[in-house]
Structures are given as structure tokens and as C-alpha cells.
Amino acid sequence: MVEAERIAVPPLRERDAVKMLRKVAGPEAVAQARPRLPGVLASCAGNPFALKIAAMRLLTEESGPAGGGNGTGGEGVPTGSDPAHCLGALERWEEADRAASAAVASERAAGHLLGEASCVEMRGLLRLNRWSYEAAYEHFMRAERVYRRIGAGQEGAGDLGRALALAARHQGRALRGMGRLEESRVRLERARDFFAGGSGAEREPYNEARALTDLAETLLDGGDTAAALAAIAEAEPLLTPQRATPHLRYLDQLRRRCQAVA
DSSP states (O other), rough: OOOOOOOOOOOOOHHHHHHHHHHHHHHHHHHTGGGGGGHHHHHEEEHHHHHHHHHHHHHHTTTOOTTTTTTTTSOOBBOSSHHHHHHHTTTTHHHHHHHHHHHHHHHHTTHHHHHHHHHHHHHHHHHHHOOOOHHHHHHHHHHHHHHHHHHSTTGGGHHHHHHHHHOOOOOOOOHHHOOOHHHHHHHHHHHHHHHTTTOOOOOOOHHHHHHHHHHHHHHTTEEEEEEEHHHHHHHHHHHHHHHHHHHHHHHHHHHHHHHOOO
């Protein structure tokens, strides 16, 4: 077998890195995140893959509003999980976990429950990306417990439903990795329903499609290929307007896997 040659990709200059963020996330999302850009650019270190991951975070705002896990300090340095996310994209796992742990402590000291939970969730994602499913699940459950401490009228209360839906999605992904497929399905359906506009929430097509993709994987693992293919078909048109080419490509691969066992 011939091994592929590794080709070093030089880091992008800052100007080109910003162009890439605008191309993937759009000018409006980048403009809204302007106070965070210095820290995001520094953490990504010009790495194109890390920049794409950061851009998708800007596009979907998965970690919540600026008052929580994506806040900034007085000098525009991120106080949330952005550095950990970029370091994780670079597979600098130990540094990423230290950054996420520091962010948890910072948000806890500031009394920001939404930000604390979001950063705990980031630690879970770092473990999920390394297939440490049980450890990831423990962090996602811990994040949910912190979210549920947010009371009516407190900072982050308006974002609680969305935060819990994201936590449910990540729990479902970890449960699938642990082989607990029925529990995974229940969590992922809960997330899908919320992002589809359930409970009066505003519909979020991108996150709805991601939950459907995860659900399709769980259904496929459970042998229900027809339901998995239906979830894929439902997800695709939601992603098409979102400039989510990598996710569409993954859905196509997932469909092929379903067809191979059908």
C-alpha cells in the first residue's frame, strides 16, 4: 500500500485568514464577531482547517450569545471557549483542554452560568472528538446541570431552551458512541424538534439538519435504514442554503452507507 505524502500547508496571513472567515461565515457574521476576531485569529494560527471550524461557529453561534461562553474581556480577548475550539481543531488536545478548563473557571468566577456550562460542554466536545464517549457524556450531563441552575430573569434565561437542546444533541452523540442507541435517539429527536421550531422557538435550519444527521447515524446503527434515509433526505435541503458543503458531503457518504446495507 502506498501511503499518501503529507504536504505542509503554510499558515495564512491575517488578511487572508479574515477573508476565509468572511467567505465561509459571511461578512455579517464576521462583523458581529469583530471584538472576538483577534483572539480567534491568534488561536487558529492561520491554519485553514481551524479557521473553517471557527467560521462555522460564527455562522451558527452554537456556543450562545456574547454574554455567555463567547464573551470578551476588556482588550477584546475571548473569555469563552473560542481558543479551546481552535486548539482542538489543530488537534492540540492538551492545550485545548487547559484553555477550556481555564474558561470554565473564569466564567464560574464571574457568575456566568451560561458561559460556565458552555465551556464545560466544550470540554465534552474535545473528548467526543477523541472517541472518549463516556467522559464526553459526563461533561455534557454536567453542562446540563449547570444550565438548569439558570432561573427566570437571570442572565442567559432567554437562551436556556436552545442551550439545553444543544446539550441534548451532544448527549445523543455520546450515547450513540456508547452503544446506548434508544437513549441516543430520544435525545436527538428532542434536539431536532427544538431546532425545527418546537415549543415556540425560532427555527434554526442548520442545527436542525445537524441533529437530523446525528439521528440518521443512530438509526443506521440500530438497523433502521429506511428511517435513516428519511432523516438524511430531510436534512439535505436545510443545509443547502447554509453554505455547509462539508456537511452535505458527509450526508452523501452517510446515504451510501445506508444503501450498502439496505
